[in-house]
Amino acid sequence: MDDQTRMLASxxxxxxxxxxxxxxxxxxxxxxxxxxxxxxxxxILQQIMAITDESLDEAQARKHALNCHRMKPALFSVLCExxxxxxxxxxxxxxxxxxxxxxxxxxxxLLAEGVSGPEKGGGSAAAAAAAAAAxxxxxxxSIEHSDYRAKLAQIRQIYHSELEKYEQxxxxxxxxxxxxxxxxxxxxxxxxxxxxxxxxIIHRKFSSIQMQLKQSTCEAVMILRSRFLDARRKRRNFNxxxxxxxxxxxxxxxxxxxxxxxxxxxxxxxxxxxxxxVSNWFGNKRIRYKKNIGKFQEEANLYAVKTAxxxxxxxxxxxxxxxxATPNSDNACLLVFALCTCWEQxxxxxxxxxxxxx
DNA sequence: AGGTATGATTCTGC
DNA sequence: GCAGAATCATACCT
Numbered sequence: 128m129d130d131q132t133r134m135l136a137s138x139x140x141x142x143x144x145x146x147x148x149x150x151x152x153x154x155x156x157x158x159x160x161x162x163x164x165x166x167x168x169x170x171i172l173q174q175i176m177a178i179t180d181e182s183l184d185e186a187q188a189r190k191h192a193l194n195c196h197r198m199k200p201a202l203f204s205v206l207c208e209x210x211x212x213x214x215x216x217x218x219x220x221x222x223x224x225x226x227x228x229x230x231x232x233x234x235x236x237l238l239a240e241g242v243s244g245p246e247k248g249g250g251s252a253a254a255a256a257a258a259a260a261a262x263x264x265x266x267x268x269s270i271e272h273s274d275y276r277a278k279l280a281q282i283r284q285i286y287h288s289e290l291e292k293y294e295q296x297x298x299x300x301x302x303x304x305x306x307x308x309x310x311x312x313x314x315x316x317x318x319x320x321x322x323x324x325x326x327x328i329i330h331r332k333f334s335s336i337q338m339q340l341k342q343s344t345c346e347a348v349m350i351l352r353s354r355f356l357d358a359r360r361k362r363r364n365f366n367x368x369x370x371x372x373x374x375x376x377x378x379x380x381x382x383x384x385x386x387x388x389x390x391x392x393x394x395x396x397x398x399x400x401x402x403x404x405v406s407n408w409f410g411n412k413r414i415r416y417k418k419n420i421g422k423f424q425e426e427a428n429l430y431a432v433k434t435a436x437x438x439x440x441x442x443x444x445x446x447x448x449x450x451x452a453t454p455n456s457d458n459a460c461l462l463v464f465a466l467c468t469c470w471e472q473x474x475x476x477x478x479x480x481x482x483x484x485x
Numbered sequence: 486a487g488g489t490a491t492g493a494t495t496c497t498g499c
Numbered sequence: 500g501c502a503g504a505a506t507c508a509t510a511c512c513t
Contacts, residue, residue: 362492362509370491385502406501407493414503415491 167198178314194313206316230334233341240348242283279348286344293340297333301326365408369398373408377416378430384413 174193178186193199237243308322365373376394377384386394391405398405416423 364491364510404492408491410502410504411492414505417503 167196168202171196171198171202175314190314203312203316207318207321210316211318211320227334227338230338230341233338233345236345237286237341237348240345241279242286242344242348282344282347286340289340290337293333293337297330300333301329304329365398365400365404369400372397373405373412374426374430375434377409377412378427379434381427384409384416 171193174189178189181189234243304325305322308317308325311317312322364370372394376386376390380386386405386409388402391402391409395402395405400408
């Protein structure tokens with residue numbers, strides 16, 4: 128009742144009717160004869176009430192007419208005010224909520240993993256961290272490492288394109304709703320504040336959708352990461368040729384089985400493995416050899432013989448180039464023969480000499 | 486299935 | 500940062 132009075136007062140203010148005049152039949156009559164503002168208001172309200180019963184075309188025409196009515200701005204502002212006080216004041220409480228900790232957590236993680244944030248550095252840094260965590264050198268250029276990076280880049284790309292889609296959809300929808308509300312505000316009391324509030328609601332809804340995207344992206348990164356680490360952890364025996372190359376080096380450098388960085392690189396290249404794998408192999412080999420020399424003796428002998436034979440073959444080839452039947456080639460043949468015949472009895476003694484000679 | 490071999494990881498000391 | 504040592508996890512063999 129109070130609001131109604133205020134509304135009328137407000138309309139009266141603009142239409143030339145004071146609050147005092149409203150309750151006074153004389154002054155109403157006076158005003159009616161001056162321009163009939165109260166009848167105007169009653170008429171307008173009646174027309175607004177009846178608008179839903181009219182056909183679309185009629186309603187459109189009515190809307191236009193009302194929109195152009197001289198009392199419209201006043202009526203509109205009063206109705207907005209009333210609405211603000213009643214309906215909106217209830218919902219006004221839950222405004223301006225603080226940033227969601229869940230979203231913050233997801234954002235931080237995506238940033239740390241290099242999915243969001245700057246393209247350069249982030250992804251490779253995370254990949255390097257993952258590689259380092261897995262015990263490998265980030266500079267290995269190993270298959271797994273590049274694979275991880277490629278997969279991460281893929282996730283990143285999907286994430287950004289989806290995010291862009293969401294943002295576009297959000298802004299399109301916001302614009303649509305704003306236009307709709309602006310359009311409706313011609314016939315309904317919708318204040319700019321209310322439109323703002325509606326926009327905020329839409330943004331909240333879209334950000335909750337975004338959160339789902341962020342969540343699933345985080346999960347994808349986690350799965351990728353665990354698979355990547357698992358794949359590195361999964362043991363695969365080196366092939367026979369690689370083991371032979373490593374053993375040859377080890378037993379031919381038994382007095383100092385510590386390959387230099389260059390030697391490791393060379394071995395890695397020969398064996399088709401990484402430098403860190405070579406380091407691992409030598410680390411394991413040294414410790415296991417030292418722990419159980421007896422067990423490795425046979426292997427040591429085998430490789431010593433191999434080395435001796437190889438050395439003999441090399442020297443035989445070299446001398447054959449000079450003369451086809453030099454004592455050197457004979458020596459090689461003898462050596463092989465001796466190895467074949469005295470294997471069981473004198474191998475130990477013979478190999479002692481062979482190792483010394485190499 | 487159980488034992489052994491082996492590549493990888495982790496911890497520690499230097 | 501590297502090496503040794505212990506340990507883990509899996510491949511391979513019997």
